[in-house]
Amino acid sequence: MSKHSATVHFFLLMITFSELFYTVCSRTHPGDIKVLKDLKKGLDPSSIAPGSCLSSWNFSLDPCDYLFSEHFTCGFRCDRIVSGASRVTEITLDPVGYAGSLASTNWDLPYVQTFDISDNSFSGSVPHSLSRLTRLHRLSLFRNSLSGEIPDSLGSLSHLEELYLDNNHFQGLIPSSFNNLKSLKRLEIQQNNISGEFPFLSSLKNLYFLDASDNNFTGNIPSALPSSLVEFSIRNNNLEGNLPENVRDLEYLQVLDLSHNKLSGPIVSVLFDHPSLQQLTLSHNNFTFLQVPSNMGLTSKLIALDLSFNELQGFLPAFMASMPKLSALSLEHNKFTGMIPSQYALKVAVPGGNTSSFERLLLGGNYLFGPIPGVLMGMKPGYANVSLVDNCLYRCPETFFFCQGGNQKSLVDCKSFAPMIP
Incomplete structure (x- = not known):
């Protein structure tokens, strides 16, 4: 060498x-x-x-x-x-x-x-000194016993992508400084005692998941939400007012849960022809009527729709049977009347074609009357989850699985609600 x-x-x-x-x-x-x-x-x-x-x-x-x-x-x-x-x-x-x-x-x-x-x-409480973690990408404090207000200083964590504060005892408002979290993709603050009006967070252009359920938010649903949202849940709060029309601007939204609030007015038609919405839950509110979409739901992406426990009236909306992907529909405990549309029965009992069949159809707790559609009579238990209890239907014995679990309303109750019921 x-x-x-x-x-x-x-x-x-x-x-x-x-x-x-x-x-x-x-x-x-x-x-x-x-x-x-x-x-x-x-x-x-x-x-x-x-x-x-x-x-x-x-x-x-x-x-x-x-x-x-x-x-x-x-x-x-x-x-x-x-x-x-x-x-x-x-x-x-x-x-x-x-x-x-x-x-x-x-x-x-x-x-x-x-x-x-x-x-x-x-x-x-959460110390303000956590804001010194200036390169933080993920902060997870969920399921503890933390209390007090959420520190305003957390809004200075400019690299933060995931923030989990859920399942604690936080009180007060969401800090306005959260609008500075430009990199935030996921925000979970559910199951706390956070109150006040839900803030405008439209500046968070990367936020795709937001869960603010089980808190004490009041006021209206904010008219300006991040356009990047894919999933938004704010169930079980004290929100009031109408649904915002500009929900159509959330072009990537797939899951929307606003249940267990005090929302009222119409269920806007844009929800039924939204370009990406797949799961919509508006149960346990005070909605009074449905707006029918101009295209009759033929372009709807909805797979699951829950409008139960509201104040919806009139005939069952026939257009919902035309939604090509809808397979789970709950309209329980409203004030619908009239007969069960044949389109509903066919979508349950006769699968096939270019549309999904109803695997779950819950219509109990309304004022539906008339005979049970014949196409349903031959269905066997386990074929689909169907419930027609607590209505005004003519002959719905428990020998049919969809009549089990509750009786039909009395004739007195039915006629007091709608005198035209035979």
Whole structure:
């Protein structure tokens, strides 16, 4: 081997050794160690189960030193951000019921991208110092016992893509600063005590999933929602007023759940010819009538439609039997009258063609009268989920599975509602 070749090999060997040295001896940044210590110190010792991640955190060895203490890295991830030093980039605590307060920790982990302490028993308020996690992409605090107001400072996390605050005890309003979360794709705040009017979040151009259910929101449905929404649920609140016409502008929307509110007025026709909507749930409101779409639902993408427990009146809307993909329809507990349209019966009992058949058809709790369509009489249990109970139908004995589970209304009740019922 020549002298020149030996020199090159020695040089390459030194580079390899140098990289190995920095990888093995990459010390954790002192500030990160302090935050990890403060996190463990703020917990109730009795909530740290033996064998859990936190039980292995004794800080006698360097947290990010994979060679000497591999078990110690349980619950977080370290990356060598600068030569010779490692920074904590991910914290994920296993859901074993850790109890304590987040406020006792001064969060200063600027390289953390994922912070997940969900499904534990943390209590108290969310500290403003979480806003120091400036590179955070995912923040998950769901299913704890956190309370107080949602910090306005969370709106400064400009890289945040996923935010989970659901299943806690948060109160107050949604901070207006949330409009600054331009990278946000998923927001879950359901099952809290958040109140006030639902804010305008139309500036969140990347938000595709929003669940604000089971809170105390009041006022109207906001007329300006992110046009990128694919799924929007705000069920079980105290919203009032009419449905906004500009729901057609949510061109990617597939799932809309506004049930269990106090909404009223018409169910607007744009919902029945929406370009992408597949699942619509408006049950348990005060809607009084339906607007018939101009194309009679022939271009509808709806697969499941639930309008039960409202104040809808008139004849059953025949156009719903023309919706090509509709397979689940619930119109229970309204004030519909008239006879069951033959189109409904055929869509249940005679599958085929270019349209989906009704696999679920729930019409109970109305004032439908007349005979049961003959095409339904030959159906056997299990063929489809059909319910016609609590109506004014002529002869609906329990020998038919769709008449089981409830009687028909009395003749007195039927005639008091609609004298034309025979």
